[in-house]
Amino acid sequence: MEILIPVLVVLAIGVILGLGLTFADKFMSVPVDEKQTKIRECLPGANCGACGYSGCDGYAAALAAGEAEPDKCAPGGEATAKALGEVLGVKVEAQKNVAFIACGGKPGTVKEIFEYTGFKTCSAATLAGGGPIACEFGCLGFGDCMRACEFGAITMENGRPHICEDLCVACGKCVKTCPKSIISLIPKNSKPRVNCSNRKKGPAVLKSCETSCIACGMCERACESGAIKVIDNLAVIDYTLCTGCGKCKEVCPRKVIVD
Numbered sequence: 001m002e003i004l005i006p007v008l009v010v011l012a013i014g015v016i017l018g019l020g021l022t023f024a025d026k027f028m029s030v031p032v033d034e035k036q037t038k039i040r041e042c043l044p045g046a047n048c049g050a051c052g053y054s055g056c057d058g059y060a061a062a063l064a065a066g067e068a069e070p071d072k073c074a075p076g077g078e079a080t081a082k083a084l085g086e087v088l089g090v091k092v093e094a095q096k097n098v099a100f101i102a103c104g105g106k107p108g109t110v111k112e113i114f115e116y117t118g119f120k121t122c123s124a125a126t127l128a129g130g131g132p133i134a135c136e137f138g139c140l141g142f143g144d145c146m147r148a149c150e151f152g153a154i155t156m157e158n159g160r161p162h163i164c165e166d167l168c169v170a171c172g173k174c175v176k177t178c179p180k181s182i183i184s185l186i187p188k189n190s191k192p193r194v195n196c197s198n199r200k201k202g203p204a205v206l207k208s209c210e211t212s213c214i215a216c217g218m219c220e221r222a223c224e225s226g227a228i229k230v231i232d233n234l235a236v237i238d239y240t241l242c243t244g245c246g247k248c249k250e251v252c253p254r255k256v257i258v259d
Contacts, residue, residue, distance in 0.1 A: 134208035
């Protein structure tokens with residue numbers, strides 16, 4: 001009896017716990033959304049947040065609930081968008097975007113106004129009077145965008161960042177990181193491009209950089225489709241109208257418009 005009683009007690013406890021777990025599993029479990037599970041399997045798992053949600057799980061939940069569009073996964077690109085479209089039963093045409101740094105200033109072409117000796121980051125240099133270069137809109141070249149890119153799409157060349165469009169997934173982290181706000185996401189095949197962000201008037205621009213837009217308007221007058229306009233002293237291209245003829249590039253006296 002001394003051995004039997006403890007054994008029976010243990011068995012009784014086991015039965016009670018088993019019944020409790022069975023009850024909890026049946027009445028307290030969270031139902032699994034099969035559609036959300038299938039959607040999650042289509043996503044690459046980068047959890048970059050470029051879609052605007054808290055990682056792939058958050059995006060999958062929003063898609064399953066009909067609260068998001070299936071073309072927002074930058075790392076997955078067109079293949080992921082099409083896979084999501086099949087699960088959701090909709091046709092998806094993903095637009096491939098890439099990051100573009102609108103600044104053609106390089107060491108030697110942009111005027112330096114003082115020697116910066118602080119922390120070698122763009123965010124820190126910006127706090128020092130806007131930075132060590134005369135153009136307040138220009139790239140500072142300390143590589144904050146390069147360090148923010150998780151896909152190795154940005155490298156530093158001759159003191160300026162360079163984007164490899166084949167590696168860029170348009171996650172937008174470099175856009176958010178740049179303290180000068182000169183990086184944007186544009187359609188990958190969009191050409192030509194305005195390689196400047198300076199919105200000062202002509203005389204002030206000439207004193208700060210040799211390769212900047214002076215808002216002369218020659219590009220606007222040359223464009224037959226009305227795709228390029230000078231807005232706030234800077235040429236701006238509307239890619240929904242641009243035909244890629246290149247006439248704006250041909251007439252630009254400062255060679256600011258590039259392919």
